[in-house]
Amino acid sequence: MEQFFDLIRASVANSLNSLWYILPEFILAAGFVLMIIADVFWGKRYKNIAPILALIVLAFTLVFVLDQFVLISESPKDLFSGMIKLDRLSAWFKLLFNFSSVIIVLFSFRDFQLRNNEKGWGEYYALLIAINLGMHFMAMSGNLLMIYLSVEFVSVCSYIMAAFLTGSQRSEESGMKYALFGAVASAVMLYGMSLLYGFTGTLDVFNDTFFVGLASAGILSATVAVLMTLAGLAFKVSMFPMHAWVPDVYEGAPTPVTAFLSVAPKAAGFALLLRFIASLSTEFSVLSLENGIAVLAIITMTLGNFAALWQTNIKRLMAYSAIGQSGFLLMGIAAYSLTGQASILFYLFAYAIANLGVFLVIGYFSNTFHSEEIDDYKGMGMKYPVASACMVVFLVSLVGIPPTAGFLSKFFIFSATAESYVLGGNIMLLIMLVAAVINTVVSLFYYFKIPQHLYLRKAKTEIVLDKGNLLFLVIIIVMALLTLFLGVFPNELMGMMQL
Amino acid sequence: MLNGIPLEHFLYISTALFCCGLFAVLTRRNAVMVLIGIELMINAAILNFVSFGAFDKIKNGGQMFAIFGIVLAAAGVAVALAIILNVYKHFKTIDPSAIDEMKG
Numbered sequence: 367m368e369q370f371f372d373l374i375r376a377s378v379a380n381s382l383n384s385l386w387y388i389l390p391e392f393i394l395a396a397g398f399v400l401m402i403i404a405d406v407f408w409g410k411r412y413k414n415i416a417p418i419l420a421l422i423v424l425a426f427t428l429v430f431v432l433d434q435f436v437l438i439s440e441s442p443k444d445l446f447s448g449m450i451k452l453d454r455l456s457a458w459f460k461l462l463f464n465f466s467s468v469i470i471v472l473f474s475f476r477d478f479q480l481r482n483n484e485k486g487w488g489e490y491y492a493l494l495i496a497i498n499l500g501m502h503f504m505a506m507s508g509n510l511l512m513i514y515l516s517v518e519f520v521s522v523c524s525y526i527m528a529a530f531l532t533g534s535q536r537s538e539e540s541g542m543k544y545a546l547f548g549a550v551a552s553a554v555m556l557y558g559m560s561l562l563y564g565f566t567g568t569l570d571v572f573n574d575t576f577f578v579g580l581a582s583a584g585i586l587s588a589t590v591a592v593l594m595t596l597a598g599l600a601f602k603v604s605m606f607p608m609h610a611w612v613p614d615v616y617e618g619a620p621t622p623v624t625a626f627l628s629v630a631p632k633a634a635g636f637a638l639l640l641r642f643i644a645s646l647s648t649e650f651s652v653l654s655l656e657n658g659i660a661v662l663a664i665i666t667m668t669l670g671n672f673a674a675l676w677q678t679n680i681k682r683l684m685a686y687s688a689i690g691q692s693g694f695l696l697m698g699i700a701a702y703s704l705t706g707q708a709s710i711l712f713y714l715f716a717y718a719i720a721n722l723g724v725f726l727v728i729g730y731f732s733n734t735f736h737s738e739e740i741d742d743y744k745g746m747g748m749k750y751p752v753a754s755a756c757m758v759v760f761l762v763s764l765v766g767i768p769p770t771a772g773f774l775s776k777f778f779i780f781s782a783t784a785e786s787y788v789l790g791g792n793i794m795l796l797i798m799l800v801a802a803v804i805n806t807v808v809s810l811f812y813y814f815k816i817p818q819h820l821y822l823r824k825a826k827t828e829i830v831l832d833k834g835n836l837l838f839l840v841i842i843i844v845m846a847l848l849t850l851f852l853g854v855f856p857n858e859l860m861g862m863m864q865l
Numbered sequence: 866m867l868n869g870i871p872l873e874h875f876l877y878i879s880t881a882l883f884c885c886g887l888f889a890v891l892t893r894r895n896a897v898m899v900l901i902g903i904e905l906m907i908n909a910a911i912l913n914f915v916s917f918g919a920f921d922k923i924k925n926g927g928q929m930f931a932i933f934g935i936v937l938a939a940a941g942v943a944v945a946l947a948i949i950l951n952v953y954k955h956f957k958t959i960d961p962s963a964i965d966e967m968k969g
Binding site: 373510511514515518521522525526529532535536538539540541542543545546549550552553554556557559560561563564567568569613614617618682 | 879883886890896899900903906907909910911913914917918920921923924926927929930933934937940941942944945948949951952955956961964965966967
């Protein structure tokens, strides 16, 4: 027993020293509790208390996340005996999560369905803060236990958010499908993790014994364990075999939730995937994940982009587009290098801005004429000129045409892939590059179906429609300007993201 | 050897449990039965953690993971059951393949 005292004393001291570095997470946790209490006491009388509190909590978190860039400027920190890894990459991801959460709070604030929901929306905003907390830990975790806990944290909260509109059949259906699919994915991941733990004897994925243990376990059993663990992460990033939930959930969930799911938890999944792959690809690499990820990337992007061609519901179309975009991001992961890391971050930021923008326009339109069918968008370009013009900017960015951020992000990812093909000479990377170029051309067809309906078709009715919401319009314009700005001056952001 | 039982025996049982769970998930046409299958899969993983954890006496990672796994499984099931209850109110069925408002 005596021998453990020193160990306990050391780990307590380590934990106490680490507390200062997770201040943003403390604020989020305290904010979550505060919002639940505030909703119980004042939720009925002051409807807007929940979104305002959420904005305050997110603002404080943003400030302290920015502060972390200074805190870790010299070296990345290992906190809580390696459970949490705080480095510049995770700080960037946290910035992305908070940015998209702020946009989603503003989005939900004026969303017709959420606002006129009979059970109130206090817990909706509280859940948004809770998901944000989970994603913070996802971006920082360096231990299998932490990975499992944070993935489950985010998943369980997202199920509730997807099924939040209890009056709507579609929302309920999407929530159930999401919950069942997600629970299976996380159970498979848990089993994979237990095998990894058995092979290596440690939960710390960055420990050297982890890799040595995995290499000595034999190629087949190690591959099975790694693939099972990847299943849970694939679910989060909607990678090929685990993408089946995406169309139904994205179509059925409330529009702000869809916008959120397509950006923030996906980015968190990519943060985890980056770390997990990085921990496996050390110098004595036995398992070549490069080829496997490359094949999955090709299948994911082809499937997403081709299935999107036949969609008539705009949210379903954007769901398949999100699968396709995941494929492009996976390409960056397969071609993982230092430029790969920065280009993945830039891609995620550009994608987040454009995708949130598209969903904001969808929300703006469905608030005014209550339809999400592309058919009903006919002729709306003339009636809502500003929103439609911004929609075109976002779609151009998603396709990857200059002068938008999307073009540069695609350019960076393609060139990172080409570079690692030249360095490594892996023919798989070249095939992936060709597939990505073909997919970009295919994506042009379905993305441009929307502007075609907006501008070139005659409107079905001539009734005068409501004016759109001003708050939405302001955010949409800001996002469009951001897209254009990043497309013209990417160097500032890209320079900061180089690690 | 754990109390005279070889480690392999624990692994056989956990593999069998996992396969039963996966079979239930893939074949049952009732959301609650699917949840039970998921529960079996999680318990297989927890059994793995506990039996591997017997060899990790210093850090006790496996035991810890098992405790967290049990708690999270309960949390996930609570949410899923609440959603299924709501689905039943609207659709009067909990067969996942019969509930298909959205297609494409």
